[in-house]
Amino acid sequence: MKTLEELLAIKAKAEKQMNVREEEGAGIRVVVGMATCGIAAGARPVLAGFVEEVAKRNLKDVSVNQTGCIGMCQYEPIVEVFEEGKEKVTYIKMSPEKVARVVADHIVNGNPVVEYTVASLNK
Amino acid sequence: MRELSLNILDISQNSISAKATVVEVSVEENSAENTMIIKIIDNGCGMSEEMLRRVNDPFCTTRTTRKVGMGIPLFKMAAEMTGGSLEISSAVGKGTQVTAVFKTDSIDFTPLGDIDSTVITLITMNTHIDFLYRLTVDGREFVLDTKQLKEILGGVPLNEPEVVMWMKDYLKEQTQIIRGGVV
Numbered sequence: 001m002k003t004l005e006e007l008l009a010i011k012a013k014a015e016k017q018m019n020v021r022e023e024e025g026a027g028i029r030v031v032v033g034m035a036t037c038g039i040a041a042g043a044r045p046v047l048a049g050f051v052e053e054v055a056k057r058n059l060k061d062v063s064v065n066q067t068g069c070i071g072m073c074q075y076e077p078i079v080e081v082f083e084e085g086k087e088k089v090t091y092i093k094m095s096p097e098k099v100a101r102v103v104a105d106h107i108v109n110g111n112p113v114v115e116y117t118v119a120s121l122n123k
Numbered sequence: 124m125r126e127l128s129l130n131i132l133d134i135s136q137n138s139i140s141a142k143a144t145v146v147e148v149s150v151e152e153n154s155a156e157n158t159m160i161i162k163i164i165d166n167g168c169g170m171s172e173e174m175l176r177r178v179n180d181p182f183c184t185t186r187t188t189r190k191v192g193m194g195i196p197l198f199k200m201a202a203e204m205t206g207g208s209l210e211i212s213s214a215v216g217k218g219t220q221v222t223a224v225f226k227t228d229s230i231d232f233t234p235l236g237d238i239d240s241t242v243i244t245l246i247t248m249n250t251h252i253d254f255l256y257r258l259t260v261d262g263r264e265f266v267l268d269t270k271q272l273k274e275i276l277g278g279v280p281l282n283e284p285e286v287v288m289w290m291k292d293y294l295k296e297q298t299q300i301i302r303g304g305v306v
Contacts, residue, residue: 001296002289002292002293002296004271004272004275006289007272007275007276007286007289008275010276010279010283010285010286010289011275011276011277011279013285014279014283014285014286015277015278015279034132034136034248035133035136036133036193036194036197037193039124039129039132039133039136040124040129040133040197044129044132044237044240044241044244045240047244047248048240048243048244051247051282051287055284055287065248066244066248068136068140
C-alpha cells in the first residue's frame, strides 16, 4: 500500500539528487500537441511514453512539455523536438510504439527518425 | 473520443488556458441510479454570457490555428447520447463549472477509461496549478489533492519520476479500495 508517509522518503532522496542536477540545463525540449485534435488522435499515451522513457533512461537535460493545436490536425499526434543550434524536427502520427525509437535514435544519439517526420510526406 | 477520461483531459485544458490556479475534477458514480456525473470546476478567467451561449457551437474556438474547437460539443454529445446532459455555468473573473451527467446503462455510454492517466498528465504537465481529483463510487470517496502533496514534498516537483510513480500506484490502489476490490 502506498501511503503519504512514503512521499517524505521520496522527498529526502530527490532533494539530494536535485543538488547535482541544478548545474545542467534543459538541452532538448520535446513538445506534444494536446488540443482536442491531438487528444482524440491518441496524444495522451504518446506524452506519457516520452515522460516514461526519459525517466527510465534518466535523461537529465531533456524536458517533455505539452502545447495546444500545432495546426496540422490531420497528422496528430504531433511531436516537436527542439534542440539548441539545430532545426526543429516535427514528428507526425506518433504512437507509443514509435516513442521508444525516437528517444533512442534522436534524443539519445542525435539522429532524427526521418520516416516519422513531417518532411517524409514530400518524398 | 474513445474514453470519457480523454474528454476530461481536453475540457481541463480549457481551464488551464483560462489561467486557473485550482482545477477540480470530480467523477461520481451511482450504481443504483445508473449514473455517472463528471464535473470540471476551475477558478480561471470565466466566460462572458455571450461566449457561454456560443461554446456549444462546434465552430466556436479561441484557437488561432484552426476555425473549429469541438471540445465542449464532443463532451456534450457523449453525455446526451446516453440520455444525460451537459451544463456549463461561468462567471467572468470567478471561474467555470462544467457538469456532465451520463446514464451508464445506455448502450451509447462511453467508458470512463484510463482516468488515472488523465489525472497524472494534468498534474505533471502543469505543476504550477493545483488539482483536486475526487472519485466517488456509491458514496465512498477518494480525494487526491496536489496542495496536500506539495506541502509534503516541499521543493521537490510533482513531475519528479519517483513522485509520478508513487502517484500512479496510489491512484490505482485507492481506486481499487473505493470500487470494493482487494488490493
